[in-house]
Amino acid sequence: MKGLWWKLLATLLLLYTAIIGLRTPLGPAIVQTSVSRIAPGPLELDVWGYGTHFNSDQPRAWLVNDSQRVCASNITAIAGDHMKVFFDVPAGLRKQMTDLQVFNGTDGLVTRYAAFYTDSLGGGIAEHPCVGGKSLELAYTFPNRDILNESIRNLFFHVPMWFTMVTLMAIGVWKSIRALRTNSLDEDRAAASAVGTGLVFGVLGLISGSLWARVTWETWWTTDPKLNGAAAGVLIYLAYLVLRGSVPEPAKRARLSAIYSIFAFAFMLLFFFVLPRLNDSLHPGNGGNPAFNTYDLDNRLRSVFYPACLGWILLGIWMYQLRDRLARVQTRHSDANDQ
Amino acid sequence: MRTINRTLTLIILSLASAATFAQPGQENWLVDTMYKSGKINTVVAVVAVLIAGLATWMFMMDRKVRRMEKELDKR
Numbered sequence: 001m002k003g004l005w006w007k008l009l010a011t012l013l014l015l016y017t018a019i020i021g022l023r024t025p026l027g028p029a030i031v032q033t034s035v036s037r038i039a040p041g042p043l044e045l046d047v048w049g050y051g052t053h054f055n056s057d058q059p060r061a062w063l064v065n066d067s068q069r070v071c072a073s074n075i076t077a078i079a080g081d082h083m084k085v086f087f088d089v090p091a092g093l094r095k096q097m098t099d100l101q102v103f104n105g106t107d108g109l110v111t112r113y114a115a116f117y118t119d120s121l122g123g124g125i126a127e128h129p130c131v132g133g134k135s136l137e138l139a140y141t142f143p144n145r146d147i148l149n150e151s152i153r154n155l156f157f158h159v160p161m162w163f164t165m166v167t168l169m170a171i172g173v174w175k176s177i178r179a180l181r182t183n184s185l186d187e188d189r190a191a192a193s194a195v196g197t198g199l200v201f202g203v204l205g206l207i208s209g210s211l212w213a214r215v216t217w218e219t220w221w222t223t224d225p226k227l228n229g230a231a232a233g234v235l236i237y238l239a240y241l242v243l244r245g246s247v248p249e250p251a252k253r254a255r256l257s258a259i260y261s262i263f264a265f266a267f268m269l270l271f272f273f274v275l276p277r278l279n280d281s282l283h284p285g286n287g288g289n290p291a292f293n294t295y296d297l298d299n300r301l302r303s304v305f306y307p308a309c310l311g312w313i314l315l316g317i318w319m320y321q322l323r324d325r326l327a328r329v330q331t332r333h334s335d336a337n338d339q
Numbered sequence: 340m341r342t343i344n345r346t347l348t349l350i351i352l353s354l355a356s357a358a359t360f361a362q363p364g365q366e367n368w369l370v371d372t373m374y375k376s377g378k379i380n381t382v383v384a385v386v387a388v389l390i391a392g393l394a395t396w397m398f399m400m401d402r403k404v405r406r407m408e409k410e411l412d413k414r
Contacts, residue, residue, distance in 0.1 A: 022382070150378040154385050161389075204392045208385040215381040319396065326403055333410060 013311030092122030
């Protein structure tokens with residue numbers, strides 16, 4: 001059927017997102033150590049991993065402080081995800097935070113940055129070089145980030161909600177401008193349909209973001225500028241619906257809401273993309289935080305994230321068209337009844 | 340109403356059959372990776388919210404279309 005191909009594409013992209021985005025395993029990572037502070041002297045350390053193979057061949061472990069290394073004196077693997085590592089921690093390490101690095105033949109190099117606060121700092125240690133190891137080219141995995149862990153998959157579900165909302169609101173502005181230029185009530189109806197559908201995605205974005213925040217930031221809501229900006233953006237568009245509901249005369253309603261929609265879009269872009277960048281934010285790409293596209297978003301995440309965005313946006317446009325087609329039939333019907 | 344009941348029963352029964360597939364101990368890969376940190380539940384919750392939200396939208400559209408159909412049938 002004509003005009004059906006992109007709806008099929010949307011379905012396939014979302015299927016791909018669900019299957020690859022949920023099934024791809026995470027890479028190996030160290031998720032927990034028995035202590036978080038080290039002092040000079042012998043240290044017996046329990047290390048717990050996630051997706052790791054500690055009982056694989058060539059096990060190695062060492063501490064890194066200001067590029068100086070302290071090698072493990074002994075390593076005992078208890079399970080693939082649990083091992084005991086013994087160190088003789090020397091006095092005089094230079095920096096406050098010490099990293100932990102482990103290596104084995106299956107996982108390659110696995111690093112836990114800033115794993116330990118370091119006591120008895122000094123001017124450096126006498127180094128005894130030990131065998132290190134490189135990161136291996138692993139099978140297709142997603143990066144296993146600290147704190148995020150499995151929830152990194154929400155990238156394919158939470159973030160595209162906002163892209164879809166912005167796309168639909170952009171369609172709303174375009175239709176609003178056409179409504180002002182042509183004085184056509186059809187364009188006004190289309191604009192209202194686009195905004196109404198965009199709001200569905202805005203609300204879903206807020207709820208899914210709140211759930212994600214509960215696990216990563218341990219609160220349902222923070223005063224993060226991006227969160228409050230997103231809420232303000234959604235509220236501005238809710239006010240659009242209120243405005244439409246409060247003007248009974250169709251031609252007047254079309255003009256007023258078209259002008260409001262143009263301003264609302266500008267404010268939404270300001271709240272979503274400009275203000276959070278000027279303030280410190282917990283979201284990537286804002287304030288002091290690095291953007292997802294510098295090093296957080298690696299190519300393997302991209303290979304699902306971009307299809308996911310396109311899939312969700314196409315679904316949003318599909319929903320908007322259905323809504324608008326129904327609204328058109330309703331208007332035609334009531335016009336016919338009035339005559 | 341009967342159609343809704345039937346659909347719900349179908350969904351619940353298919354979910355139950357999916358649960359029996361996931362026998363403990365058989366899928367070491369899943370147990371060792373996804374389930375261990377518990378953070379996969381956040382993803383499950385987010386996906387569930389999206390599906391529930393889209394389903395709500397479908398029901399609202401369904402109601403609007405049905406009302407329209409009744410209007411047209413009246414003529």
